Amino acid sequence: MANPAILTVDDDPAVSRSVARDIRRRYGDRYRVVRADSGQAALDALRELKLRGEQVAVMLADYRMPHMNGIQFLESAMDIYPRARRVLLTAYADTEAAIDAINIVDLDHYLLKPWNPPEEKLYPVVDAMLDAWTAAPDETINDIRVIGHRWSAPSYAVRDFLARNLVPYRWLLADDPEGGRLLAAAGLTVDDVPLVLSSDGTALVKPGEAELAAHVGLTTTPAEDFYDLVVVGAGPAGLGAAVYGASEGLRTVLLEQRATGGQAGQSSRIENYLGFPDGVSGAQLTERARRQALRFGAEILTTREVVGLESGGTTRLLRFGDGNAIAAHTVVLATGVSYRMLEAPGLAELTGRGVFYGSAATEAPACAGEEVYVVGGANSAGQAAMHFSRYARRVHILIRAGDLRRSMSQYLIDQIEGTPNITVHPYTSVAGGAGDDHLERLTLCDPRSGEVREVRTSWLFIFIGAEPRTDWLDKSILRDDRGFVLTGSDLLADGRRPPGWSLPRDPYHLESSMPGVFAAGDVRAASVKRVASAVGEGAMAVSLIHRYMETQ
Structure with missing residues (x-):
């Protein structure tokens, strides 16, 4: 395995050589120094490193570059190496832009030019960045290759699943020379695609999502049988609930059938989310939230289809499609909505x-x-x-x-x-x-x-309409005529509590007709269909869960 890389990018050849020379002098025995003269060239270099399964520890980018400035480069680079530490090189006149970048790209540090002497101004910053990266380095990524047909629905499903779970892969057409050679080496024909190959030679033929998830290292099995909080659905509402639940000491597990992010995770650009004045992609926002939830100790399980919800005293039992089950004190339903099918011949x-x-x-x-x-x-x-x-x-x-x-x-x-x-x-x-x-x-x-x-x-x-993913709830939870979960005061018909309600109080604002089960985000009746409100409801649900658990 090659040494981790330190990437520098600056369009000024003299500055580029200078920073690379100073970095190499101090760290060249432990790190590879990769130098680029533009943001696009640097992104190309990062993608090549990613495909080879190599690691990048620190990225230093100059702010003033044509076509793609340093902030824009670092924002794009986050999609490729989200854990690499990010440093912006800037002149004194651009300090305000560097401060703004802290919100835009989670900038770790900005460094004023010139940085002489490097022993006082450059090396302490890079040392701190490397120490932080070493404590939580980027994962070594296998070179996953997907061989398939251009117009194959199963091939598309594999690629979409990997992309939505932020798993890097190379896409090869079965009728291209390289794709054909790989199929032949595996003893397969073009009828056997999609084929998924990892760098160690393991081959998956027409894999299902659960098999694919386990193969690429996604967690699919819960570590425990009982939790304080189970969150169903990993869109913005579910991620918000998982972050706040885990950060406040609740044993929390987040269940997702396909990939974190939900519909918001598929968005190419969200420009009206608070705190991101230049916008943020759904993938970036999702990845940050996922990492945040994991850092606080939440478990995140993928390819887990929940097919039933039952109440047993103070325990809530969730049944999976494979026959297994998981139990908890409380549940947050955050399954979101799906796009309605377009009913037209041939589609x-x-x-x-x-x-x-x-x-x-x-x-x-x-x-x-x-x-x-x-x-x-x-x-x-x-x-x-x-x-x-x-x-x-x-x-x-x-x-x-x-x-x-x-x-x-x-x-x-x-x-x-x-x-x-x-x-x-x-x-x-x-x-x-x-x-x-x-x-x-x-x-x-x-x-x-x-x-x-x-x-x-x-x-x-x-992109037409929205249908809540609530058919699996059957009659265990009251829903409106469109399938959205009823909560709080919407459950009080003529001032009466919902049938079967066992507590001497009214349901809390986000609480469903089953005590201890809350709904947040798009799946909830009368919710505001916006990312910010979904995150807010996920956080609010955890606050109400604390109130619920204090009385049990």
Whole structure:
């Protein structure tokens, strides 16, 4: 294994050579010094290191660089090496920008230029950064390779699962020379994809999510049988509950069926979340929250499908789809919502083969130069359109209403109107889709006149409506007619407590019809569908849990 790397990036050749020379003089016997002359070159170097499974300890970036400044570089670099320590090199005049970067990219330190003598101004800073990184180094990442077909729904499912769980991988087409050689070496044919290979030669053929999760090192089995708090769903509300529960001493486990982040985790850019004036990607926000929950001692389990909830005195029992169960004093339901299926002929058969629900960020680079269609008029659709506009020749937003103003935030509307390759099509719905091995054309309809037209495209991303993930609750928890969990005063019909309520008090604000079971975020009836409110409800639920447990 190669020594961990210290990365320096500066567009000024003299400064770049100087900082690399000083770093190499002090640390060259223990660390590799990687030097780049631009933010993009540095990102390319980081990706190459990641693919090789190597570690990066510290990144030092100059603030004033053309095309991509130091803050922008460090923000992007966090997605590749989230645990590497980040230092911004800045002139005295840019100190304010460096201070702002503390919020934007979790900057660890800023260093004023010039740093002579390095023994007094540079080395103490780097020493502190290396000590902090050594205490919690980045994980050694295996070079995971996925071999599959371009228009294979199972291949897409594997890639999407890995991407949403922030597991790096290389994507190889089965009909490319390298992909074909790997299939042949494994004794397989193109009919056996997707194939997942790790650096030690272990091969998984058409793996399910649970098998894939265990293979890449995600935790799937609880360490205990009983907890103070079980959180179901790892979106913003669930992550908020896990962070606050674990930080306040509750034995906490977070259960997620697919990947942390929920719908928010798929967002390419969240720009109205407090504390991030330049926006933050859903993946970055999710990863920070996940690390925070783990640091406080919460367990996070993936690929755990919860299929039932039962009450037994002061114990709440959650049953898994594999027949096992887990028990706790309290439960937070934070299962969020899923996008509603678009009922139009031909779409179901093409799901994962040109038709996608949600942003499907793994597909964005493949959309280069293509015509992309986005269905939906809420913020998630707008954020996806802005993301895809960086790759596609043109992005078409299809909405049934006359404009975006009823359902989308104004900042997104302004961005869309200012993006020349995005076109909004009002009064337009999808009447059907067709294609052989993948989506090739859509039939669009004007719901007012019934007029139809056909367009050619291989890319349809759907963001319509929201359905709560609560069918598994059956009759154990009261829900409204749309399936959202009723809580607090909404349970008091005509001033009467819900049927079967056993306590001599009314339900707390976020408490469901089963005492000790709380709901937070989008799954709760009448909730505000925003990331900040979901995080707040997750935190509030923990406060109410303390009140509940004090009386038991």
